[in-house]
Amino acid sequence: MSDSPTILEVEGLSKYFGGIKAIDNVDLDIRQGEIVALIGPNGAGKTTFFNCLTGIYKPTAGDIKLSDPRNGKSTRLNGKKPNKITEIGMARTFQNIRLFPTMSVLENVMIGRHCRTKSLIFGAITRNKATRIEEAQIIERSYEILKKVGLHRQVNEQARNLSYGAQRRLEIGRALATEPFLLLLDEPAAGMNPKETEALVALIREICAEGHSILLIEHDMKLVMTLSDRIFVMDYGKKIAQGTPVEVRENPAVIKAYLGEDVDA
Amino acid sequence: MDYFIELLFGGLTRGSIYALIALGYTMVYGIIGLINFAHGEIYMIGAFTSFIVATVLSIYGFPLLAIVVIAAVAAAVWSSAYGFTVEKLAYRPLRKAPRLAPLISAIGMSIFLQNYVLLAQTSDFLPFPELIPEFAFMEPVAHIVGSSDMVILVTTAVVMVALTCLIKFTKIGKAMRATAQDKTMAVLVGVNVDRVISATFIIGSALAAIGGLLIASHIGQINFYIGFLAGIKAFTAAVLGGIGSIPGAVLGSLVLGLTESFATGYISSDYEDVFAFSLLVLILIFKPSGLLGKAETKKV
Amino acid sequence: MFPVKELKRSALISLWFAFLTFPIMVIKVDPIERIVHWRWDNMFFIAFGSFVLSILAKVFMIQKERRASRKKRKIAAEPLIQRIAREPRFLYPLVVACFAFGVSFPFLFSTYQTNIMTTALMYVVLGLGLNIVVGVAGLLDLGYVAFYAVGAYSYALLNLNFDMGFWAVLPIGGLLAAFLGVILGFPVLRLRGDYLAIVTLGFGEIIRLVLENWNAFSQGPSGIANIPRPGFFGMEMTFAGGITYIYYIVLVLVVITIFVVNRLQNSRLGRAWLALREDEIACQAMGIDKTKTKLIAFSLGAFWAGFVGVLFAAKTTFVNPASFTFLESAIILSIVVLGGMGSIIGVIVGALILILLPEYLRALSEYRMLAFGAILVIMMVFKPEGIISNVRRSYKFKGTNTPEGEIHE
Numbered sequence: 001m002s003d004s005p006t007i008l009e010v011e012g013l014s015k016y017f018g019g020i021k022a023i024d025n026v027d028l029d030i031r032q033g034e035i036v037a038l039i040g041p042n043g044a045g046k047t048t049f050f051n052c053l054t055g056i057y058k059p060t061a062g063d064i065k066l067s068d069p070r071n072g073k074s075t076r077l078n079g080k081k082p083n084k085i086t087e088i089g090m091a092r093t094f095q096n097i098r099l100f101p102t103m104s105v106l107e108n109v110m111i112g113r114h115c116r117t118k119s120l121i122f123g124a125i126t127r128n129k130a131t132r133i134e135e136a137q138i139i140e141r142s143y144e145i146l147k148k149v150g151l152h153r154q155v156n157e158q159a160r161n162l163s164y165g166a167q168r169r170l171e172i173g174r175a176l177a178t179e180p181f182l183l184l185l186d187e188p189a190a191g192m193n194p195k196e197t198e199a200l201v202a203l204i205r206e207i208c209a210e211g212h213s214i215l216l217i218e219h220d221m222k223l224v225m226t227l228s229d230r231i232f233v234m235d236y237g238k239k240i241a242q243g244t245p246v247e248v249r250e251n252p253a254v255i256k257a258y259l260g261e262d263v264d265a
Numbered sequence: 266m267d268y269f270i271e272l273l274f275g276g277l278t279r280g281s282i283y284a285l286i287a288l289g290y291t292m293v294y295g296i297i298g299l300i301n302f303a304h305g306e307i308y309m310i311g312a313f314t315s316f317i318v319a320t321v322l323s324i325y326g327f328p329l330l331a332i333v334v335i336a337a338v339a340a341a342v343w344s345s346a347y348g349f350t351v352e353k354l355a356y357r358p359l360r361k362a363p364r365l366a367p368l369i370s371a372i373g374m375s376i377f378l379q380n381y382v383l384l385a386q387t388s389d390f391l392p393f394p395e396l397i398p399e400f401a402f403m404e405p406v407a408h409i410v411g412s413s414d415m416v417i418l419v420t421t422a423v424v425m426v427a428l429t430c431l432i433k434f435t436k437i438g439k440a441m442r443a444t445a446q447d448k449t450m451a452v453l454v455g456v457n458v459d460r461v462i463s464a465t466f467i468i469g470s471a472l473a474a475i476g477g478l479l480i481a482s483h484i485g486q487i488n489f490y491i492g493f494l495a496g497i498k499a500f501t502a503a504v505l506g507g508i509g510s511i512p513g514a515v516l517g518s519l520v521l522g523l524t525e526s527f528a529t530g531y532i533s534s535d536y537e538d539v540f541a542f543s544l545l546v547l548i549l550i551f552k553p554s555g556l557l558g559k560a561e562t563k564k565v
Numbered sequence: 566m567f568p569v570k571e572l573k574r575s576a577l578i579s580l581w582f583a584f585l586t587f588p589i590m591v592i593k594v595d596p597i598e599r600i601v602h603w604r605w606d607n608m609f610f611i612a613f614g615s616f617v618l619s620i621l622a623k624v625f626m627i628q629k630e631r632r633a634s635r636k637k638r639k640i641a642a643e644p645l646i647q648r649i650a651r652e653p654r655f656l657y658p659l660v661v662a663c664f665a666f667g668v669s670f671p672f673l674f675s676t677y678q679t680n681i682m683t684t685a686l687m688y689v690v691l692g693l694g695l696n697i698v699v700g701v702a703g704l705l706d707l708g709y710v711a712f713y714a715v716g717a718y719s720y721a722l723l724n725l726n727f728d729m730g731f732w733a734v735l736p737i738g739g740l741l742a743a744f745l746g747v748i749l750g751f752p753v754l755r756l757r758g759d760y761l762a763i764v765t766l767g768f769g770e771i772i773r774l775v776l777e778n779w780n781a782f783s784q785g786p787s788g789i790a791n792i793p794r795p796g797f798f799g800m801e802m803t804f805a806g807g808i809t810y811i812y813y814i815v816l817v818l819v820v821i822t823i824f825v826v827n828r829l830q831n832s833r834l835g836r837a838w839l840a841l842r843e844d845e846i847a848c849q850a851m852g853i854d855k856t857k858t859k860l861i862a863f864s865l866g867a868f869w870a871g872f873v874g875v876l877f878a879a880k881t882t883f884v885n886p887a888s889f890t891f892l893e894s895a896i897i898l899s900i901v902v903l904g905g906m907g908s909i910i911g912v913i914v915g916a917l918i919l920i921l922l923p924e925y926l927r928a929l930s931e932y933r934m935l936a937f938g939a940i941l942v943i944m945m946v947f948k949p950e951g952i953i954s955n956v957r958r959s960y961k962f963k964g965t966n967t968p969e970g971e972i973h974e
Binding site for chain 3: 087100134
Binding site for chain 2: 587593596597600607753756757758760762766768770771892895899902932935945
């Protein structure tokens with residue numbers, strides 16, 4: 001794994017809100033095919049870190065470089081708009097689920113296909129051949145993705161009527177529809193029961209096996225320890241440790257940060 | 266030089282009136298995040314109420330001082346009552362609705378109140394009775410600064426100080442500040458948020474009513490449509506100063522009043538309202554947080 | 566049946582309104598003649614009216630709650646219109662009947678009626694145009710009338726200065742309005758919803774004030790008169806013939822608009838608009854260019870307003886700034902809100918109700934704007950989805966072997 005190309009390189013990333021240093025000089029890297037976890041106590045700045053990566057926040061300082069393993073092109077992400085970043089090939093899910101609640105499950109995934117398709121006003125009005133073929137492909141591809149995340153039976157259901165776990169999987173499906181090479185998952189297992197979590201682990205493994213790299217934020221330590229190739233630990237906006245699960249588990253700084261929390265679970 | 270001073274005082278007078286109205290916008294926005302589009306109409310109703318009361322009293326031969334006091338009190342009371350009712354009817358049921366719903370409701374309320382006054386009273390311009398006499402001691406400077414300018418400036422200053430004290434030192438003021446900062450937290454520590462919101466509407470409406478009385482006696486005429494323009498301008502002032510911020514509303518109002526005064530005085534009076542609207546559009550595009558407001562960070 | 570507690574409450578409400586409306590409704594002064602009219606009968610009407618209305622509102626609320634709790638137990642029965650629209654068996658004959666009625670209208674009714682119907686149909690198009698912006702994309706545009714004005718003035722001015730004909734200006738008017746939409750939209754569309762509303766309002770007023778004050782350009786408040794009606798291959802037409810002709814032009818425009826708006830809503834673009842209305846941040850994270858997508862909706866809406874503007878100038882043969890006040894924007898917004906945001910049938914019904922009703926019930930026309938204001942409030946409070954809630958076509962997936970998007974309504 002260590003000889004795979006680096007696809008995400010974050011150097012000295014900082015984000016200040018007024019005087020508060022939400023992220024303070026954090027480095028991180030992800031290599032092609034890896035599953036990397038970002039952990040830390042609540043308020044450590046993990047989600048802010050995601051928001052900086054995906055362009056929702058503008059970082060105060062630092063560099064973010066994303067390299068597409070499919071063509072070796074690398075891009076500096078600082079100051080890019082969220083939609084551009086998704087187009088380059090990094091998609092995300094949200095900690096507090098942000099689906100399109102009144103749209104159907106299928107439509108939610110179809111939205112994910114938006115940035116990989118083209119038809120605009122003219123195509124919409126004339127509904128010419130190219131547009132019809134494109135629409136059919138959007139639906140076909142979306143259905144395949146729904147099958148993969150196990151939601152193809154609820155394809156016509158409204159997204160808000162899905163169970164919590166199913167909504168999380170739909171978010172992953174929607175993100176996959178944008179054809180990312182790097183997938184950011186923000187607490188994908190939050191609110192899931194053990195059975196659902198197990199299915200999620202299998203799903204993440206499957207996605208990874210298909211060639212997607214994954215960066216995930218998670219509080220479920222069992223999941224983190226079984227899935228991750230490497231782990232980065234944040235606390236109070238700073239990176240306090242990094243390494244393999246075994247290394248991180250034994251790191252005294254990490255144990256201190258989690259004081260009282262059951263790291264070994 | 267005289268012309269300059271005249272424009273300066275004209276601008277400050279204008280700015281004071283805007284400030285009285287802008288405070289209502291900014292307080293409501295600070296607490297429930299709503300652009301209370303009907304606020305201009307509350308001001309118009311204040312002006313109308315004071316017009317009606319003052320005219321009736323003067324017909325029945327009351328002394329001037331009594332007329333001024335009763336008209337001011339009546340304007341404040343009824344405007345507050347309207348503000349309170351509007352909030353209960355049109356905004357309270359929509360507290361949890363998407364952001365645009367209360368705004369559309371507010372626009373509807375504004376149109377409704379305008380036409381209500383139009384139908385119940387008249388569409389004509391009405392002459393407003395002269396409530397502020399020309400003071401003898403103002404004689405030497407009367408050609409530059411009118412007595413009513415002076416009264417407006419002094420009244421506004423007094424009202425501002427009173428409002429500041431109210432917000433700083435009273436229990437309801439503290440509750441208002443708490444609610445503006447964090448509504449959920451305020452509820453948890455026992456603040457009756459509904460009552461705070463009602464109080465905000467009442468205070469804001471009373472201020473607008475005072476503004477309505479002052480401007481009506483200053484200009485000398487009113488009609489049902491004055492609320493729209495005054496409302497937009499006061500809103501511009503509130504945004505200019507940073508909506509949600511009380512000192513910001515006052516600062517923004519003075520800046521807007523002076524800008525308008527000098528622009529119409531030195532450039533052209535044809536485009537008087539265009540200045541305000543352009544300023545509004547430009548601020549919202551380039552610095553929506555205003556002069557003293559804080560930029561919002563979206564939570565994801 | 567109706568609890569005493571509620572009656573007491575209603576009595577208090579009616580007392581409150583009697584107090585509230587006292588100075589404005591009861592007293593009317595004549596400052597010149599120095600006479601005071603005391604209109605005590607108004608106080609009685611207000612008290613009685615608010616008593617009845619408060620009871621009705623309460624009954625409505627109770628029923629709504631009951632319906633909501635019933636909904637939880639089983640899926641609510643679909644509204645009639647929705648069922649009709651879903652069933653091609655009913656829908657097609659209905660559409661054909663409406664169309665036939667529309668085509669034969671000028672033969673069945675007088676010129677006067679035709680003229681009113683033309684106005685109503687113009688509002689249908691305006692409503693459908695604004696519906697793209699407000700209903701579908703969720704952008705509250707309070708300056709919509711500015712684009713309407715641009716269309717109307719393009720025809721008036723291009724005709725006055727360059728002697729251009731109706732048919733030449735029709736697309737130009739639409740395109741100019743759309744262009745202006747892009748120019749304005751580009752900086753403002755990244756603003757938050759309520760700020761966007763106020764900026765567009767300000768912009769609409771600026772356009773009107775400029776038209777009013779820039780005499781050399783627009784002839785100021787007096788406006789431009791003697792704008793020619795559209796020609797028909799150079800044929801001379803009678804007054805009635807001209808009105809019928811414009812009626813048909815507008816009718817064709819209505820049909821085209823319905824067709825286009827319908828197709829747009831059910832496209833990749835329409836999906837993006839809907840998604841944008843539901844969650845902007847999620848949309849961006851899905852790779853949708855927020856500004857571009859909004860800009861398209863905004864300028865498309867403007868395009869339609871410009872189109873209708875040209876027609877308006879041709880129909881009335883006269884334009885002046887007074888036709889393009891904020892209230893006009895508010896009327897069009899009322900149509901969209903009353904009909905049901907995002908719903909095509911709703912907007913059509915909304916426009917016909919709001920424009921035709923005051924025309925035919927002359928007694929009501931005085932209360933027109935009052936009613937429009939009340940409609941906006943009442944709809945938001947009681948029925949935000951409109952009288953005909955959006956029958957959104959959603960993509961139904963049928964079969965697993967041949968994945969193909971079937972569209973149902």
